[in-house]
Amino acid sequence: MPSRLESALTELRAAVSPVRLPLVLPGAAEKQATVREITSQLDDYVLPRLATIDAPLLAVVGGSTGAGKSTLVNSLVGRRVTAPGVIRPTTRAPVLVHHPLDSRWFIDDRILPGLARSSGAAADSRAIQLVPEDTIPAGLAILDAPDIDSVVSENRQLAAQLLAAADLWLFVTSAARYADAVPWDFLLSAADRSAAVAVVLDRVPPQAMQEVPAHLGQMMTDRGLGESPLFAVPETTVDATGLLPASAIQPIRSWLASLARDSASRAEVVHRTLDGAIAALVRRAPTLASAVDDQLEAVRQLRDEVDHSYAEAVRTVGVQTADGTLLRGEVLARWHEFVGTGEFFRALEQKVSWLRDRVVAAFKGEPPGAGNLKVAVESGLEALLREQGDAAAERAEASWQAHSAGRELLQRSPEDLSRSSRDFAVDTARTIRDWQGAVLELVADEGMSKRSRARFLALGVNGVGVALMIVVFAHTGGLVGAEVGVAGGTAVLAQRVLEAVFGDQAVRRLAETAKEELDSRVEALMSQELLRYHRILDGLGLDPEQAVRLREAADGVERARAEGLPRSAGNGEQQLPAGEERRAIEAPTVRQVDLQTGSAEGPNDIVDAEIVEERPASQRGELR
Structure with a gap:
């Protein structure tokens, strides 16, 4: 039986989905896009994740063109599962890599129901290629998304859709492009809805390893992402199969493995992102209601003006x-x-x-x-x-x-x-x-x-x-x-x-x-x-009661959210109070230490190839 929160969110979707803003008013186009974004967020992530709270953690690897996303995914897995290249855009269809034991979570349309499933390489961007891989620990799935700044509009839209369906954003940028506007639009969106984010700064020249990551870290702090991990990957050569050296990506592999291994940490990441997504929906719905009000007011004004014109004609004829x-x-x-x-x-x-x-x-x-x-x-x-x-x-x-x-x-x-x-x-x-x-x-x-x-x-x-x-x-x-x-x-x-x-x-x-x-x-x-x-x-089809329904639905979600999110699909009475995440993503179970300084890594500290973990290798449970 659906929880109260699921029912409230379903009502919110029913209120948002039919919203149409047909009049050309300031901000109307942006608000119409918000309608699509809210319904997609609910369909692709929020409602499916609430219904299957125990499903594996989905980490979506996204970023700019040429940032090295596919190379990173292949290197994390240990073999080539997605195709990198020099011809852009390179990622044609998203590739989702998961442990074979987790296949049941992804073969149906639990997440991203609008995308077909494929077991082989696909050129269709509206299909997800599923790759079972036992080098990925159970409880974790990695999805290689198209470029967020692709020259192909369908790729850009799909990238945004996939990132919105992620429990964790593994955002990849390069030392040459980390200050570009497009990546920051996505990162600021993540900060706005408190999504769990980790940033990978790729291809950092050795001589810039101190300066560039520090600057990016400061930018993240200034923009509300100060507690998100930042990994710096040095500029290096790939091997014959196109993989990065293990030492270059070891901190990322270990950190992801720690999340997969620790169910509590994994759950905290899921709850943080899910609760942040729901909170963002609650904030955005009233802005849609205001946009509907603006449309209705404009229609009233236009109607009054023509009514007055013809009323004046009737009056004049009556007088004359x-x-x-x-x-x-x-x-x-x-x-x-x-x-x-x-x-x-x-x-x-x-x-x-x-x-x-x-x-x-x-x-x-x-x-x-x-x-x-x-x-x-x-x-x-x-x-x-x-x-x-x-x-x-x-x-x-x-x-x-x-x-x-x-x-x-x-x-x-x-x-x-x-x-x-x-x-x-x-x-x-x-x-x-x-x-x-x-x-x-x-x-x-x-x-x-x-x-x-x-x-x-x-x-x-x-x-x-x-x-x-x-x-x-x-x-x-x-x-x-x-x-x-x-x-x-x-x-x-x-x-x-x-x-x-x-x-x-x-x-x-x-x-x-x-x-x-x-x-x-x-x-x-x-x-x-x-x-x-x-x-x-x-003929515009504006509903005078639509704004009221939007506000009431948003209030209903907020009340249900205040009661807490379910901790487990099998134990619905255990709730996580809204807003009380334990920052699992900022403080991973595996504590990392810089061998040169001996200091523990804090929020937004740089994690590079020099960093190893305090635990013995046999206890890391890392990606193999």
């Missing part, structure tokens, strides 16, 4: 369809035609009531000009809606252009969002026709229920309908009387005509209803245009 703006031009000319030239306006001030009766009496059946007026209203209203729709699109597009994430979305969109959609003109015409139809239905329902039905029938549905539309277009403009000009006179006359049919209260109610109907249809029309932007934002 009620303040008399439309009562001019073609609409005004057709109204004149409809009511019988300008004598109505000349007489309006003096004889409104007489004019009202005359108009009503004059119209028998469908009045002439009603159809033309209806078309003029439709045309004027359509021009207004199209103008405001285009203006809203321009404002929305400009607001996104001012935002880096918005610019990226505009570039990716297959549609030109700087203008209205191709269907907008057709949709606008349909919206207006539908509104006019609704107005006609409205007056028809009202007219047939009134005692003034004869007057209604005399004007006809179209005549009454267009008169109501005229009233709507000046409904909230406060136009009362001829002194406000032609627009006011037009609206007042239309209102008087309608009052003669329906009465004043009914006219106000009908005008309010018709205006609300128009505003509602205009809002729906603009909303349809606005959906183009919303669909883009919704």
Whole structure:
């Protein structure tokens, strides 16, 4: 049954894995890489190691191109098991060397489940070549990784993946390149998550054996790796099989053998690295949550900006369809035609009531000009809606252009969002026709229920309908009387005509209803245009609850980690308190002494070919 810590880490993976940061924001690409790194760390190392805490210690040998990793691995094993060379990159597929008794730990996908297993040399970098070798003590496995600075990107990625799956980093650099930036990026990453690290400084010229290792040791101290062992391998020649002299790598072989032989020391190394990896995951998860928050905030901002653009279009149309703006031009000319030239306006001030009766009496059946007026209203209203729709699109597009994430979305969109959609003109015409139809239905329902039905029938549905539309277009403009000009006179006359049919209260109610109907249809029309932007934002797939889940999962892991890591798969109740490692890697069981000074090696002291061990050779249990 999974431990509480395993369950918490599984929940963390479930929270991290689906995180997507699609908007181009500062740091988003780095945080998206963090998603991959966290899931890979959990899959390749943390969860498999927790489930098999007794598995052999995995030491991954990594480093820069030409540092001598493969030569070191071959020399530690005592024969050529991985191919060094002068043509770079040389390491094609990772090679894992282990004791035959430990084969069961590596033939399945316990670690690095995404990599296939091979028993022979493989050119496929996504396969691990397994090499059983009885010169490797049981409890230890050595993996030769590709170059961390390989010219092949797949090799660099694989090297990083393998190092992240290591219990112990055996980091190889050379006297000529130990200060390079790329190796230090990896070493600082190791320091950040308290990984167990040992550094091998290879190919040190004899005359620089004191100066160069000391300088590297100081750099390690300054960067948080002051307690990590540092081994200096002198520049020397290899034998006919390409192996280094035994004396050159004896301290490394002995130190690794001591870890393999001592189960307690081996367990401490595993627990230190595992606990450090879990702690790093707990620290990084909230930064992902913050990145998700940033994405959601950017989406909210982008959405608000386009919403505001189209809300302004709806507001403008609402104002200009009620303040008399439309009562001019073609609409005004057709109204004149409809009511019988300008004598109505000349007489309006003096004889409104007489004019009202005359108009009503004059119209028998469908009045002439009603159809033309209806078309003029439709045309004027359509021009207004199209103008405001285009203006809203321009404002929305400009607001996104001012935002880096918005610019990226505009570039990716297959549609030109700087203008209205191709269907907008057709949709606008349909919206207006539908509104006019609704107005006609409205007056028809009202007219047939009134005692003034004869007057209604005399004007006809179209005549009454267009008169109501005229009233709507000046409904909230406060136009009362001829002194406000032609627009006011037009609206007042239309209102008087309608009052003669329906009465004043009914006219106000009908005008309010018709205006609300128009505003509602205009809002729906603009909303349809606005959906183009919303669909883009919704298509990003951002989950508003994702940040909450990340933080809760990280808190759950931290609480479970505080209870301690299991000491043994077979005895889960024995726990190692988080953060209380015994520094097995810094203080190996085999104590090493410099014969020239007689002093014991402390943290970050240089271990070179001159150093031997205090114990007799028969007790060293070293690599043979």
